[in-house]
Amino acid sequence: MTGSGNKRTRIQGINRGIILEAALDVFSAYGFRGSTIDQIAEKAGMSKPNLLYYFPRKEDIYVTVLENTLEDWLAPFRDIDPDGDPVEELKKYTILKLRMSANKPESSQLFANEILHGAPAIQDFLRNNLKRLVDEKANVISHWIEQGKIAPVDPHHLIFMIWATTQHYADFDVQVRAILPDQTEQADFFDHAADSILTILLNGIRPRDTVQPAQ
Amino acid sequence: MTGSGNKRTRIQGINRGIILEAALDVFSAYGFRGSTIDQIAEKAGMSKPNLLYYFPRKEDIYVTVLENTLEDWLAPFRDIDPDGDPVEELKKYTILKLRMSANKPESSQLFANEILHGAPAIQDFLRNNLKRLVDEKANVISHWIEQGKIAPVDPHHLIFMIWATTQHYADFDVQVRAILPDQTEQADFFDHAADSILTILLNGIRPRDTVQPAQ
DNA sequence: CAAAAACTTGACTGAATGGTCAAAATGTAG
DNA sequence: CTACATTTTGACCATTCAGTCAAGTTTTTG
Numbered sequence: 001m002t003g004s005g006n007k008r009t010r011i012q013g014i015n016r017g018i019i020l021e022a023a024l025d026v027f028s029a030y031g032f033r034g035s036t037i038d039q040i041a042e043k044a045g046m047s048k049p050n051l052l053y054y055f056p057r058k059e060d061i062y063v064t065v066l067e068n069t070l071e072d073w074l075a076p077f078r079d080i081d082p083d084g085d086p087v088e089e090l091k092k093y094t095i096l097k098l099r100m101s102a103n104k105p106e107s108s109q110l111f112a113n114e115i116l117h118g119a120p121a122i123q124d125f126l127r128n129n130l131k132r133l134v135d136e137k138a139n140v141i142s143h144w145i146e147q148g149k150i151a152p153v154d155p156h157h158l159i160f161m162i163w164a165t166t167q168h169y170a171d172f173d174v175q176v177r178a179i180l181p182d183q184t185e186q187a188d189f190f191d192h193a194a195d196s197i198l199t200i201l202l203n204g205i206r207p208r209d210t211v212q213p214a215q
Numbered sequence: 216m217t218g219s220g221n222k223r224t225r226i227q228g229i230n231r232g233i234i235l236e237a238a239l240d241v242f243s244a245y246g247f248r249g250s251t252i253d254q255i256a257e258k259a260g261m262s263k264p265n266l267l268y269y270f271p272r273k274e275d276i277y278v279t280v281l282e283n284t285l286e287d288w289l290a291p292f293r294d295i296d297p298d299g300d301p302v303e304e305l306k307k308y309t310i311l312k313l314r315m316s317a318n319k320p321e322s323s324q325l326f327a328n329e330i331l332h333g334a335p336a337i338q339d340f341l342r343n344n345l346k347r348l349v350d351e352k353a354n355v356i357s358h359w360i361e362q363g364k365i366a367p368v369d370p371h372h373l374i375f376m377i378w379a380t381t382q383h384y385a386d387f388d389v390q391v392r393a394i395l396p397d398q399t400e401q402a403d404f405f406d407h408a409a410d411s412i413l414t415i416l417l418n419g420i421r422p423r424d425t426v427q428p429a430q
Numbered sequence: 431c432a433a434a435a436a437c438t439t440g441a442c443t444g445a446a447t448g449g450t451c452a453a454a455a456t457g458t459a460g
Numbered sequence: 461c462t463a464c465a466t467t468t469t470g471a472c473c474a475t476t477c478a479g480t481c482a483a484g485t486t487t488t489t490g
Contacts (some may be wrong), residue, residue, distance in 0.1 A: 008436095009435095009436070009437095011437070012436090047438065049438070053437070053438075111455055152454085
Protein backbone atom coordinates (compact mmCIF):
# COMPACT_ATOMS: atom_id res chain seq x y z
CA MET A 1 0.00 0.00 0.00
CA THR A 2 2.77 2.45 0.80
CA GLY A 3 5.87 0.98 -0.62
CA SER A 4 7.85 3.46 -2.66
CA GLY A 5 11.50 4.19 -2.86
CA ASN A 6 14.45 4.20 -0.55
CA LYS A 7 13.61 3.71 3.07
CA ARG A 8 16.99 3.91 4.77
CA THR A 9 15.86 3.13 8.29
CA ARG A 10 12.98 1.37 9.96
CA ILE A 11 11.47 4.60 11.21
CA GLN A 12 11.69 6.18 7.77
CA GLY A 13 9.78 3.30 6.26
CA ILE A 14 7.04 3.56 8.83
CA ASN A 15 6.68 7.31 8.83
CA ARG A 16 6.83 7.80 5.10
CA GLY A 17 4.02 5.29 4.88
CA ILE A 18 1.93 7.08 7.48
CA ILE A 19 2.48 10.41 5.76
CA LEU A 20 1.56 9.09 2.34
CA GLU A 21 -1.64 7.58 3.64
CA ALA A 22 -2.65 10.82 5.32
CA ALA A 23 -1.65 12.78 2.25
CA LEU A 24 -3.85 10.69 -0.03
CA ASP A 25 -6.85 11.45 2.13
CA VAL A 26 -6.15 15.15 2.30
CA PHE A 27 -5.05 15.76 -1.28
CA SER A 28 -7.91 13.74 -2.75
CA ALA A 29 -10.43 15.68 -0.70
CA TYR A 30 -9.10 19.20 -1.20
CA GLY A 31 -6.74 19.14 -4.17
CA PHE A 32 -3.13 20.26 -4.12
CA ARG A 33 -3.66 23.94 -3.49
CA GLY A 34 -6.56 23.30 -1.15
CA SER A 35 -4.52 21.08 1.14
CA THR A 36 -2.12 22.34 3.77
CA ILE A 37 0.95 20.67 5.17
CA ASP A 38 -0.45 21.23 8.64
CA GLN A 39 -3.55 19.27 7.72
CA ILE A 40 -1.51 16.32 6.51
CA ALA A 41 0.80 16.52 9.49
CA GLU A 42 -2.09 16.48 11.91
CA LYS A 43 -3.73 13.54 10.18
CA ALA A 44 -0.39 11.75 10.23
CA GLY A 45 0.00 12.52 13.92
CA MET A 46 3.25 14.43 13.71
CA SER A 47 4.53 17.98 13.68
CA LYS A 48 4.89 19.92 10.47
CA PRO A 49 8.69 20.21 10.66
CA ASN A 50 8.83 16.49 11.27
CA LEU A 51 6.82 15.82 8.15
CA LEU A 52 9.07 18.16 6.19
CA TYR A 53 12.01 16.15 7.44
CA TYR A 54 10.74 13.24 5.34
CA PHE A 55 9.42 15.20 2.37
CA PRO A 56 11.20 18.55 2.12
CA ARG A 57 8.51 20.11 -0.09
CA LYS A 58 4.76 19.86 -0.29
CA GLU A 59 5.13 18.92 -3.92
CA ASP A 60 7.34 15.96 -3.03
CA ILE A 61 4.56 14.42 -0.99
CA TYR A 62 2.05 15.06 -3.70
CA VAL A 63 4.11 13.59 -6.49
CA THR A 64 4.95 10.50 -4.47
CA VAL A 65 1.31 9.84 -3.58
CA LEU A 66 0.31 10.39 -7.17
CA GLU A 67 2.91 7.98 -8.50
CA ASN A 68 1.86 5.24 -6.10
CA THR A 69 -1.75 5.83 -7.06
CA LEU A 70 -1.00 5.61 -10.75
CA GLU A 71 0.46 2.18 -10.35
CA ASP A 72 -2.60 0.82 -8.53
CA TRP A 73 -4.75 2.41 -11.11
CA LEU A 74 -3.01 0.89 -14.11
CA ALA A 75 -2.33 -2.60 -12.79
CA PRO A 76 -5.68 -4.11 -13.84
CA PHE A 77 -5.37 -2.46 -17.24
CA ARG A 78 -1.95 -4.02 -17.77
CA ASP A 79 -3.46 -7.35 -16.86
CA ILE A 80 -5.87 -7.43 -19.79
CA ASP A 81 -4.85 -10.64 -21.50
CA PRO A 82 -4.56 -10.56 -25.31
CA ASP A 83 -5.10 -14.31 -25.38
CA GLY A 84 -8.11 -14.35 -23.10
CA ASP A 85 -11.71 -14.26 -24.18
CA PRO A 86 -12.47 -10.63 -25.11
CA VAL A 87 -15.80 -10.42 -23.37
CA GLU A 88 -14.40 -12.09 -20.31
CA GLU A 89 -11.35 -9.83 -20.22
CA LEU A 90 -13.28 -6.61 -20.61
CA LYS A 91 -15.83 -7.79 -18.09
CA LYS A 92 -13.13 -8.60 -15.58
CA TYR A 93 -11.44 -5.27 -16.12
CA THR A 94 -14.65 -3.29 -15.76
CA ILE A 95 -15.54 -5.07 -12.55
CA LEU A 96 -12.06 -4.57 -11.11
CA LYS A 97 -12.13 -0.87 -11.89
CA LEU A 98 -15.56 -0.50 -10.43
CA ARG A 99 -14.44 -2.27 -7.31
CA MET A 100 -11.56 0.17 -7.02
CA SER A 101 -14.02 3.03 -7.27
CA ALA A 102 -15.95 1.49 -4.42
CA ASN A 103 -13.04 0.60 -2.17
CA LYS A 104 -10.57 3.38 -2.82
CA PRO A 105 -12.33 6.35 -4.31
CA GLU A 106 -9.56 8.59 -3.02
CA SER A 107 -7.09 7.24 -5.55
CA SER A 108 -9.41 7.88 -8.43
CA GLN A 109 -10.29 11.31 -7.11
CA LEU A 110 -6.67 12.30 -6.69
CA PHE A 111 -5.95 11.27 -10.22
CA ALA A 112 -9.05 12.96 -11.60
CA ASN A 113 -8.14 16.18 -9.89
CA GLU A 114 -4.65 16.10 -11.34
CA ILE A 115 -5.93 15.57 -14.88
CA LEU A 116 -8.72 18.07 -14.47
CA HIS A 117 -6.21 20.78 -13.68
CA GLY A 118 -4.04 20.04 -16.67
CA ALA A 119 -1.90 17.24 -15.24
CA PRO A 120 1.01 19.55 -14.37
CA ALA A 121 2.85 16.79 -12.54
CA ILE A 122 2.31 13.91 -14.95
CA GLN A 123 2.19 15.36 -18.46
CA ASP A 124 5.20 13.31 -19.48
CA PHE A 125 3.84 10.17 -17.96
CA LEU A 126 0.59 10.55 -19.90
CA ARG A 127 2.31 11.29 -23.18
CA ASN A 128 4.81 8.48 -22.92
CA ASN A 129 4.11 5.56 -20.60
CA LEU A 130 0.34 5.82 -20.62
CA LYS A 131 0.04 6.49 -24.35
CA ARG A 132 2.25 3.49 -25.12
CA LEU A 133 0.27 1.24 -22.85
CA VAL A 134 -3.10 2.36 -24.18
CA ASP A 135 -1.98 2.02 -27.78
CA GLU A 136 -0.82 -1.49 -26.99
CA LYS A 137 -4.14 -2.47 -25.48
CA ALA A 138 -6.00 -0.77 -28.31
CA ASN A 139 -4.08 -3.04 -30.63
CA VAL A 140 -5.22 -6.04 -28.68
CA ILE A 141 -8.80 -4.91 -29.09
CA SER A 142 -8.25 -4.34 -32.81
CA HIS A 143 -7.10 -7.93 -33.09
CA TRP A 144 -10.21 -9.13 -31.36
CA ILE A 145 -12.25 -7.16 -33.86
CA GLU A 146 -10.37 -8.59 -36.81
CA GLN A 147 -11.06 -12.06 -35.50
CA GLY A 148 -14.74 -11.19 -35.31
CA LYS A 149 -14.83 -11.72 -31.57
CA ILE A 150 -16.29 -8.31 -30.88
CA ALA A 151 -18.04 -5.74 -33.02
CA PRO A 152 -15.99 -3.14 -34.89
CA VAL A 153 -15.71 -0.20 -32.51
CA ASP A 154 -12.94 2.31 -32.08
CA PRO A 155 -10.67 0.72 -29.46
CA HIS A 156 -9.48 3.97 -27.93
CA HIS A 157 -12.97 5.31 -27.48
CA LEU A 158 -14.07 2.00 -26.02
CA ILE A 159 -11.28 2.26 -23.48
CA PHE A 160 -12.25 5.86 -22.67
CA MET A 161 -15.82 4.77 -22.22
CA ILE A 162 -14.90 2.09 -19.71
CA TRP A 163 -12.62 4.45 -17.83
CA ALA A 164 -15.16 7.23 -17.74
CA THR A 165 -18.01 5.04 -16.65
CA THR A 166 -16.20 3.17 -13.93
CA GLN A 167 -14.42 6.19 -12.48
CA HIS A 168 -17.64 8.13 -12.43
CA TYR A 169 -18.70 6.17 -9.37
CA ALA A 170 -15.61 7.33 -7.48
CA ASP A 171 -15.12 10.83 -8.85
CA PHE A 172 -18.78 11.82 -8.85
CA ASP A 173 -19.54 9.87 -5.72
CA VAL A 174 -21.36 12.79 -4.09
CA GLN A 175 -23.60 13.21 -7.08
CA VAL A 176 -24.38 9.51 -7.34
CA ARG A 177 -25.27 9.49 -3.65
CA ALA A 178 -27.43 12.56 -4.01
CA ILE A 179 -29.42 10.99 -6.81
CA LEU A 180 -29.65 7.47 -5.42
CA PRO A 181 -29.55 8.03 -1.65
CA ASP A 182 -31.21 4.73 -0.74
CA GLN A 183 -29.55 2.43 -3.24
CA THR A 184 -26.04 3.65 -2.48
CA GLU A 185 -26.61 2.54 1.10
CA GLN A 186 -27.20 -1.02 0.03
CA ALA A 187 -24.38 -3.54 0.15
CA ASP A 188 -24.98 -4.74 -3.39
CA PHE A 189 -25.06 -1.28 -4.97
CA PHE A 190 -21.83 -1.75 -6.84
CA ASP A 191 -22.79 -5.22 -8.03
CA HIS A 192 -25.96 -3.77 -9.41
CA ALA A 193 -24.03 -0.95 -11.06
CA ALA A 194 -21.64 -3.48 -12.58
CA ASP A 195 -24.54 -5.50 -13.95
CA SER A 196 -26.17 -2.47 -15.49
CA ILE A 197 -23.02 -1.17 -17.07
CA LEU A 198 -21.92 -4.54 -18.37
CA THR A 199 -25.32 -5.26 -19.87
CA ILE A 200 -25.06 -2.14 -21.99
CA LEU A 201 -21.37 -2.40 -22.71
CA LEU A 202 -21.17 -6.07 -23.61
CA ASN A 203 -24.25 -5.91 -25.78
CA GLY A 204 -22.83 -2.78 -27.30
CA ILE A 205 -19.74 -4.60 -28.49
CA ARG A 206 -21.30 -7.98 -29.24
CA PRO A 207 -20.46 -9.04 -32.78
CA ARG A 208 -23.39 -8.36 -35.09
CA ASP A 209 -23.91 -9.69 -38.57
CA THR A 210 -27.16 -7.84 -39.07
CA VAL A 211 -27.00 -4.20 -39.98
CA GLN A 212 -28.03 -1.73 -37.30
CA PRO A 213 -31.66 -0.64 -37.75
CA ALA A 214 -32.07 2.58 -39.64
CA GLN A 215 -31.29 5.69 -37.54
CA MET B 216 -24.08 33.65 -21.67
CA THR B 217 -23.76 35.85 -18.61
CA GLY B 218 -27.26 36.79 -17.75
CA SER B 219 -27.97 36.22 -14.06
CA GLY B 220 -29.64 38.39 -11.52
CA ASN B 221 -30.17 42.04 -10.86
CA LYS B 222 -28.13 44.37 -13.03
CA ARG B 223 -29.14 47.77 -11.69
CA THR B 224 -27.16 49.88 -14.12
CA ARG B 225 -25.72 49.53 -17.58
CA ILE B 226 -22.16 49.39 -16.29
CA GLN B 227 -23.04 46.76 -13.72
CA GLY B 228 -24.51 44.55 -16.39
CA ILE B 229 -21.42 44.81 -18.53
CA ASN B 230 -18.87 44.38 -15.79
CA ARG B 231 -20.57 41.53 -14.00
CA GLY B 232 -20.59 39.74 -17.33
CA ILE B 233 -16.91 40.35 -17.93
CA ILE B 234 -16.05 39.19 -14.45
CA LEU B 235 -18.09 36.00 -14.71
CA GLU B 236 -16.48 35.11 -18.00
CA ALA B 237 -13.01 35.61 -16.59
CA ALA B 238 -13.94 33.73 -13.45
CA LEU B 239 -15.13 30.70 -15.40
CA ASP B 240 -11.77 30.47 -17.13
CA VAL B 241 -9.79 30.83 -13.94
CA PHE B 242 -11.90 28.70 -11.60
CA SER B 243 -12.22 25.88 -14.13
CA ALA B 244 -8.48 25.80 -14.64
CA TYR B 245 -7.32 26.06 -11.03
CA GLY B 246 -10.28 25.20 -8.81
CA PHE B 247 -11.70 27.43 -6.11
CA ARG B 248 -8.77 27.42 -3.73
CA GLY B 249 -6.24 27.45 -6.53
CA SER B 250 -7.63 30.63 -8.05
CA THR B 251 -6.89 34.12 -6.78
CA ILE B 252 -9.01 37.22 -7.01
CA ASP B 253 -6.06 39.02 -8.56
CA GLN B 254 -5.95 36.45 -11.35
CA ILE B 255 -9.60 36.93 -12.14
CA ALA B 256 -9.32 40.70 -11.87
CA GLU B 257 -6.40 40.76 -14.26
CA LYS B 258 -8.18 38.56 -16.78
CA ALA B 259 -11.23 40.78 -16.47
CA GLY B 260 -9.07 43.87 -16.99
CA MET B 261 -9.89 45.62 -13.77
CA SER B 262 -8.42 46.20 -10.31
CA LYS B 263 -9.07 43.82 -7.46
CA PRO B 264 -11.04 46.31 -5.36
CA ASN B 265 -13.13 47.09 -8.37
CA LEU B 266 -13.97 43.46 -8.84
CA LEU B 267 -14.83 43.21 -5.16
CA TYR B 268 -17.16 46.12 -5.65
CA TYR B 269 -19.33 43.86 -7.84
CA PHE B 270 -18.86 40.62 -5.93
CA PRO B 271 -17.95 41.36 -2.32
CA ARG B 272 -16.52 37.87 -1.67
CA LYS B 273 -14.59 35.39 -3.74
CA GLU B 274 -17.26 32.84 -2.98
CA ASP B 275 -19.95 35.07 -4.46
CA ILE B 276 -18.22 35.02 -7.83
CA TYR B 277 -17.75 31.28 -7.65
CA VAL B 278 -21.32 30.48 -6.73
CA THR B 279 -22.68 32.74 -9.43
CA VAL B 280 -20.51 31.20 -12.13
CA LEU B 281 -21.43 27.75 -10.94
CA GLU B 282 -25.14 28.45 -11.01
CA ASN B 283 -25.00 29.81 -14.55
CA THR B 284 -22.99 26.78 -15.59
CA LEU B 285 -25.45 24.36 -14.07
CA GLU B 286 -28.26 25.75 -16.16
CA ASP B 287 -26.35 25.34 -19.43
CA TRP B 288 -25.40 21.90 -18.36
CA LEU B 289 -28.90 20.71 -17.61
CA ALA B 290 -30.80 22.33 -20.45
CA PRO B 291 -30.29 19.51 -22.99
CA PHE B 292 -31.18 16.96 -20.34
CA ARG B 293 -34.44 18.74 -19.59
CA ASP B 294 -35.17 18.68 -23.31
CA ILE B 295 -35.26 14.90 -23.56
CA ASP B 296 -38.73 14.35 -24.96
CA PRO B 297 -40.81 11.55 -23.40
CA ASP B 298 -42.86 11.34 -26.59
CA GLY B 299 -39.92 11.26 -28.95
CA ASP B 300 -38.26 8.17 -30.37
CA PRO B 301 -36.03 6.78 -27.58
CA VAL B 302 -33.02 6.07 -29.75
CA GLU B 303 -33.34 9.43 -31.41
CA GLU B 304 -33.71 11.28 -28.11
CA LEU B 305 -30.75 9.61 -26.45
CA LYS B 306 -28.69 10.07 -29.55
CA LYS B 307 -29.52 13.75 -29.69
CA TYR B 308 -28.75 14.19 -26.03
CA THR B 309 -25.42 12.40 -26.27
CA ILE B 310 -24.35 14.46 -29.24
CA LEU B 311 -25.38 17.71 -27.59
CA LYS B 312 -23.51 16.84 -24.46
CA LEU B 313 -20.44 15.87 -26.43
CA ARG B 314 -20.60 19.09 -28.34
CA MET B 315 -20.65 20.99 -25.06
CA SER B 316 -17.54 19.10 -24.00
CA ALA B 317 -15.89 20.23 -27.20
CA ASN B 318 -17.02 23.84 -27.20
CA LYS B 319 -17.11 24.72 -23.54
CA PRO B 320 -14.97 22.28 -21.58
CA GLU B 321 -14.57 24.92 -18.87
CA SER B 322 -18.17 24.54 -17.78
CA SER B 323 -17.86 20.81 -17.43
CA GLN B 324 -14.53 21.14 -15.67
CA LEU B 325 -15.85 23.67 -13.19
CA PHE B 326 -18.73 21.40 -12.38
CA ALA B 327 -16.54 18.30 -12.15
CA ASN B 328 -14.22 20.05 -9.77
CA GLU B 329 -17.07 21.09 -7.54
CA ILE B 330 -18.45 17.55 -7.34
CA LEU B 331 -15.02 16.02 -6.95
CA HIS B 332 -14.45 18.07 -3.84
CA GLY B 333 -17.71 17.11 -2.23
CA ALA B 334 -19.99 19.69 -3.85
CA PRO B 335 -19.84 22.06 -0.87
CA ALA B 336 -21.72 24.78 -2.74
CA ILE B 337 -24.43 22.69 -4.41
CA GLN B 338 -25.26 19.79 -2.09
CA ASP B 339 -28.83 20.96 -1.79
CA PHE B 340 -29.20 21.46 -5.48
CA LEU B 341 -28.02 17.92 -6.16
CA ARG B 342 -30.25 16.38 -3.54
CA ASN B 343 -33.36 18.27 -4.54
CA ASN B 344 -33.55 19.80 -8.01
CA LEU B 345 -31.17 17.43 -9.72
CA LYS B 346 -32.48 14.29 -8.05
CA ARG B 347 -36.05 15.21 -8.98
CA LEU B 348 -35.11 15.86 -12.57
CA VAL B 349 -33.09 12.67 -12.93
CA ASP B 350 -35.81 10.57 -11.35
CA GLU B 351 -38.26 12.08 -13.79
CA LYS B 352 -36.13 11.25 -16.80
CA ALA B 353 -35.41 7.80 -15.40
CA ASN B 354 -39.16 7.27 -15.39
CA VAL B 355 -39.33 8.25 -19.01
CA ILE B 356 -36.71 5.65 -19.81
CA SER B 357 -38.59 3.06 -17.77
CA HIS B 358 -41.64 3.73 -19.89
CA TRP B 359 -39.65 3.22 -23.04
CA ILE B 360 -38.49 -0.10 -21.65
CA GLU B 361 -42.02 -1.18 -20.77
CA GLN B 362 -43.07 -0.40 -24.30
CA GLY B 363 -40.25 -2.57 -25.57
CA LYS B 364 -38.63 0.32 -27.37
CA ILE B 365 -35.28 -0.22 -25.70
CA ALA B 366 -33.74 -3.11 -23.80
CA PRO B 367 -34.30 -3.43 -20.07
CA VAL B 368 -31.43 -1.55 -18.45
CA ASP B 369 -31.30 0.38 -15.21
CA PRO B 370 -32.31 3.92 -16.24
CA HIS B 371 -30.22 5.69 -13.62
CA HIS B 372 -27.08 3.83 -14.52
CA LEU B 373 -27.73 4.45 -18.19
CA ILE B 374 -27.91 8.15 -17.45
CA PHE B 375 -24.71 8.01 -15.42
CA MET B 376 -23.03 6.19 -18.26
CA ILE B 377 -23.95 8.87 -20.77
CA TRP B 378 -22.90 11.64 -18.43
CA ALA B 379 -19.61 9.99 -17.57
CA THR B 380 -18.70 9.18 -21.14
CA THR B 381 -19.55 12.54 -22.64
CA GLN B 382 -18.02 14.63 -19.89
CA HIS B 383 -14.86 12.57 -20.02
CA TYR B 384 -13.89 14.41 -23.18
CA ALA B 385 -14.04 17.74 -21.37
CA ASP B 386 -12.85 16.79 -17.90
CA PHE B 387 -10.05 14.47 -19.00
CA ASP B 388 -9.22 16.54 -22.02
CA VAL B 389 -5.49 16.55 -21.25
CA GLN B 390 -5.42 12.80 -21.01
CA VAL B 391 -7.38 12.30 -24.21
CA ARG B 392 -4.99 14.64 -25.99
CA ALA B 393 -1.97 12.86 -24.56
CA ILE B 394 -3.20 9.51 -25.81
CA LEU B 395 -4.54 10.64 -29.19
CA PRO B 396 -2.32 13.61 -30.03
CA ASP B 397 -2.92 13.47 -33.76
CA GLN B 398 -6.60 12.67 -33.85
CA THR B 399 -7.54 15.37 -31.35
CA GLU B 400 -6.08 17.89 -33.78
CA GLN B 401 -8.48 16.87 -36.49
CA ALA B 402 -11.65 18.84 -37.04
CA ASP B 403 -13.84 15.77 -37.03
CA PHE B 404 -12.46 14.30 -33.84
CA PHE B 405 -15.64 14.86 -31.87
CA ASP B 406 -17.81 13.50 -34.66
CA HIS B 407 -15.75 10.39 -34.66
CA ALA B 408 -15.98 10.14 -30.89
CA ALA B 409 -19.73 10.56 -31.09
CA ASP B 410 -19.97 7.80 -33.69
CA SER B 411 -17.90 5.42 -31.61
CA ILE B 412 -19.78 6.07 -28.41
CA LEU B 413 -23.19 5.91 -30.03
CA THR B 414 -22.37 2.66 -31.80
CA ILE B 415 -21.68 1.01 -28.48
CA LEU B 416 -24.40 2.75 -26.53
CA LEU B 417 -27.25 2.35 -28.99
CA ASN B 418 -26.43 -1.26 -29.68
CA GLY B 419 -26.11 -1.73 -25.96
CA ILE B 420 -29.69 -0.66 -25.39
CA ARG B 421 -31.22 -2.03 -28.56
CA PRO B 422 -34.21 -4.24 -27.71
CA ARG B 423 -33.25 -7.90 -27.89
CA ASP B 424 -35.57 -10.86 -27.99
CA THR B 425 -32.73 -13.36 -27.98
CA VAL B 426 -31.07 -14.14 -24.68
CA GLN B 427 -27.58 -12.81 -24.21
CA PRO B 428 -24.96 -15.47 -25.00
CA ALA B 429 -23.76 -17.35 -21.97
CA GLN B 430 -21.26 -15.35 -19.89
C1' DC C 431 26.84 2.70 28.15
C1' DA C 432 28.80 6.47 25.58
C1' DA C 433 29.10 8.74 21.29
C1' DA C 434 27.14 9.43 16.96
C1' DA C 435 23.31 9.41 14.01
C1' DA C 436 18.64 9.90 13.30
C1' DC C 437 14.52 11.96 14.59
C1' DT C 438 11.37 15.58 16.59
C1' DT C 439 9.55 20.10 17.50
C1' DG C 440 8.48 25.14 19.21
C1' DA C 441 9.23 29.37 17.53
C1' DC C 442 9.97 31.96 13.74
C1' DT C 443 10.13 34.24 8.75
C1' DG C 444 8.62 35.82 4.34
C1' DA C 445 5.51 35.66 0.68
C1' DA C 446 0.89 35.22 -0.98
C1' DT C 447 -3.64 36.52 -0.71
C1' DG C 448 -8.57 37.79 0.78
C1' DG C 449 -10.51 41.75 1.96
C1' DT C 450 -10.88 47.07 3.67
C1' DC C 451 -10.91 52.00 3.15
C1' DA C 452 -10.80 56.62 1.95
C1' DA C 453 -10.17 59.43 -1.68
C1' DA C 454 -10.28 60.27 -6.64
C1' DA C 455 -12.54 59.82 -11.16
C1' DT C 456 -16.38 59.21 -13.90
C1' DG C 457 -21.17 59.02 -15.17
C1' DT C 458 -25.96 60.74 -14.71
C1' DA C 459 -30.11 63.52 -13.85
C1' DG C 460 -32.21 67.90 -13.40
C1' DC D 461 -23.18 72.88 -15.69
C1' DT D 462 -23.96 71.52 -11.11
C1' DA D 463 -25.03 68.32 -7.52
C1' DC D 464 -25.44 63.61 -6.59
C1' DA D 465 -24.65 58.66 -7.30
C1' DT D 466 -21.83 55.29 -9.12
C1' DT D 467 -17.52 53.43 -10.22
C1' DT D 468 -12.50 52.94 -9.72
C1' DT D 469 -8.15 52.34 -7.41
C1' DG D 470 -3.61 52.83 -4.57
C1' DA D 471 -2.32 51.81 -0.21
C1' DC D 472 -2.97 49.11 3.44
C1' DC D 473 -4.15 45.25 6.96
C1' DA D 474 -4.65 40.57 8.87
C1' DT D 475 -4.35 35.91 8.06
C1' DT D 476 -2.76 31.82 6.20
C1' DC D 477 0.73 28.91 5.03
C1' DA D 478 5.17 26.85 3.00
C1' DG D 479 9.36 26.35 4.61
C1' DT D 480 13.65 27.33 8.13
C1' DC D 481 16.39 26.77 12.20
C1' DA D 482 18.49 25.75 16.31
C1' DA D 483 17.93 23.20 20.19
C1' DG D 484 16.19 19.10 22.20
C1' DT D 485 15.00 13.85 22.37
C1' DT D 486 15.30 9.19 20.93
C1' DT D 487 17.47 5.39 18.54
C1' DT D 488 21.31 2.98 16.90
C1' DT D 489 25.93 1.39 17.00
C1' DG D 490 30.44 0.13 18.46
